[in-house]
Amino acid sequence: MEQTQQMLVDKLFSVGAHFGYAPSRRHPSVSPYIFGAKGGTELFDLEQTAQCLEKALGYIKSLASERKTVLFVGSKPEAREALVRAAERLNQPYVASRWIGGSLTNFSEIKKRVQRLIDLTDMREKGELAKFTKRERLLIDRDITDLTLMFGGLRGMSKLPDALFVVDPRLESGAVEEARQLNIPVIAILNTDCDCSAVKYPIPANDASLQSVAYLLGEVAKTYESNYGAAPAPVAPEAAASVTTA
DSSP: OHHHHHHHOOOOHHHTTBBOOOOOGOGGGGGGEEEETTTTTEEEEEHHHHHHHHHHHHHHHHHHHTOEEEEOOSHHHHHHHHHHHHHHHTOEEEEOOOTTTTTTTHHHHHHHHHHHHHHHHHHTTTTHHHEEEEHHHHHHHHHHHHHHHHHGGGGGSSOOSSEEEEEEETTTTHHHHHHHTOOOOEEEETTTTTTOOOEEEEESSSSOOOOHHHHHHHHHHHHHHHTTTOOOOOOHHHHHHHHHHH
């Protein structure tokens, strides 16, 4: 194993990325990534996890270089804070609460709800709610709160995303299914109970640990940020010549 990959495996081990669930919870599609079991808990083969992570980060790098939009999805408590932090750091959209059905497949309607949130928030910030009665202002405030909870992370997403990054595709099955219907690639941190079949870039790892999820999301954010808008690598003269004469 190369030294850099060994360092990655060591880091994954240090954050507890190798811990899965009990064998009884394992989804068959995850079997190739299992190293063994200890104390009733299955363990991921971290060499494979490292390879999958590097492959996923390569895809993230290509998305960033083309300034593509990645929608981050993860509502479980272990993921929420790190996911919002990563998405906001990259100025990318996110869903950190319950997935609203149709957020992708009925995006035109979702955009209307997001726009209402923007309009109401703008009115409040400009002091334009003074013309309403006290009860009307209370109802508008409640509307803003509800809309922020459901759609606040989607502000600025004017079109369908180019990819989804999901923490726990089993929990976020609605988002994964909508992405599948629209041929939107899914990258996902997934535990032993998840189905890999709908995920183009699986990262088999502990998705129920704050440390594990935060580390993996941090690597994704760092890769996207450092490659955002990067110019493609120049074609070597020999390669260019071979293309010309082909």
